Amino acid sequence: MGVTVLQQFPVPENKTGTYVIEMLSKRILALGATQQGQFLVDCESYLSHPQMGTTKTVHILHNSEQPASVFSILESGNKNIHVIADGLFDLFMIKLSQHYTSKKQTKIESKGPRFELGDFCIKLGSVTMNQSFKGILIEVEYRPCVTANAVWGLLREFLQGLLGSSTVIQPPQHLKNRMSEIYTPIDTVHQYLELFSAYRKTTALRVQ
Amino acid sequence: MSAANAAPITATDSLTQALKANIIPNQEYLLQGSVLDSAVEVLLHRLRGLCDNVDAGPETFDDQEVCFSLRDPNQQAAPLMLRVRKALDARDMPFQLRYIGQPDLGDKNRPTVVRSSLDIACSGMLIEFLNELGCRIEFEYSVKGYMFRKGRMKITVAKVFKISQSAMPPEPISQSYLVELSVLAPTGQDAIAEDMRAFADQLRPLVQLDKIDYKRLGHMPS
Numbered sequence: 233m234g235v236t237v238l239q240q241f242p243v244p245e246n247k248t249g250t251y252v253i254e255m256l257s258k259r260i261l262a263l264g265a266t267q268q269g270q271f272l273v274d275c276e277s278y279l280s281h282p283q284m285g286t287t288k289t290v291h292i293l294h295n296s297e298q299p300a301s302v303f304s305i306l307e308s309g310n311k312n313i314h315v316i317a318d319g320l321f322d323l324f325m326i327k328l329s330q331h332y333t334s335k336k337q338t339k340i341e342s343k344g345p346r347f348e349l350g351d352f353c354i355k356l357g358s359v360t361m362n363q364s365f366k367g368i369l370i371e372v373e374y375r376p377c378v379t380a381n382a383v384w385g386l387l388r389e390f391l392q393g394l395l396g397s398s399t400v401i402q403p404p405q406h407l408k409n410r411m412s413e414i415y416t417p418i419d420t421v422h423q424y425l426e427l428f429s430a431y432r433k434t435t436a437l438r439v440q
Numbered sequence: 441m442s443a444a445n446a447a448p449i450t451a452t453d454s455l456t457q458a459l460k461a462n463i464i465p466n467q468e469y470l471l472q473g474s475v476l477d478s479a480v481e482v483l484l485h486r487l488r489g490l491c492d493n494v495d496a497g498p499e500t501f502d503d504q505e506v507c508f509s510l511r512d513p514n515q516q517a518a519p520l521m522l523r524v525r526k527a528l529d530a531r532d533m534p535f536q537l538r539y540i541g542q543p544d545l546g547d548k549n550r551p552t553v554v555r556s557s558l559d560i561a562c563s564g565m566l567i568e569f570l571n572e573l574g575c576r577i578e579f580e581y582s583v584k585g586y587m588f589r590k591g592r593m594k595i596t597v598a599k600v601f602k603i604s605q606s607a608m609p610p611e612p613i614s615q616s617y618l619v620e621l622s623v624l625a626p627t628g629q630d631a632i633a634e635d636m637r638a639f640a641d642q643l644r645p646l647v648q649l650d651k652i653d654y655k656r657l658g659h660m661p662s
Binding site for chain 2: 267269270271272274280281282283284285288290294296299302304306308311313314315316317318319320321322323324327328330331341343345418
């Protein structure tokens, strides 16, 4: 487990998501990477029953990189509390169905090819919500290191090399206050949730 | 190459498969009893003779359990009961979150209590998570004792203590040890209940393991 940065990649006008994934795959393969399977990160959110007072949201995420774990993040006001559990936590959510109901229409996932290049692991994900395409997320992990500040320069340089030097690369919001802490898989999950939530909001705006 | 690069199966799909194949242990078969402090050594000696893990001696445990309830928002169903256990003697172990359903005692031909059960290993801020989720703490206690195994059966002989608020040693709730014989199994494996009854018979008369009806205990004069 190393340090991971998740970055949005804008899809150019008149181009499809598939085209962008293919283009980036070619670039990564040209650098000497090998494809090592596919990956999948998904997120389903549950809202508390109106009679329980202030609305709370439980986000349940799975990451194929940690296939035996279920990541759960409870959003309550401005607090985020997470629990990492084994696979049966999904059944526990069914037991809670009287209290928390799934917003099925906002089930969102990012999936695509996974590459390895020396100490780096790169994942190109196309994000879909309800089968409709939302955008591209690029995940880059530098595996030998566990604190973000020690490796941030290297990750930024790698991403700029891959995405073009004009791309501005900022540390993700979630990592900004944790640059010197030990990085764990839940930090990757928090980054996905931040960007998934942003995608869900853009949909709402478009509908309006 | 193409097989290795196949899309990973989603968590929902793998859970559905596990449910269909009926491999998820979601039923607990349970027998309970108690033995006086003065008689516990004899029982432990007997268990050492009967159980599997005898070479290394009995395994000890010291757990704290907190019981939470989550009220039904429509006020129609009984509150959901959840239990969180953490090992006081192995602090880096994950928390155990447990959902336990209503016990089904069945008729007198059924050898054990059967109740639905979900055991989930959790890390992180589980207590805080449950509090924010809307759960309320009902009670807590600590339980310290010995664990034995016999095949798939688990036997615990343990003493229940009140949680001490000060540096004083915890105060035992009674002058006896709680003895539990349990198996977690997928739905429909009723044959195990017969094995449990046979094993419980071997422990008589040192301890009488029975189907305990909590509803009746609740109405007993104190």
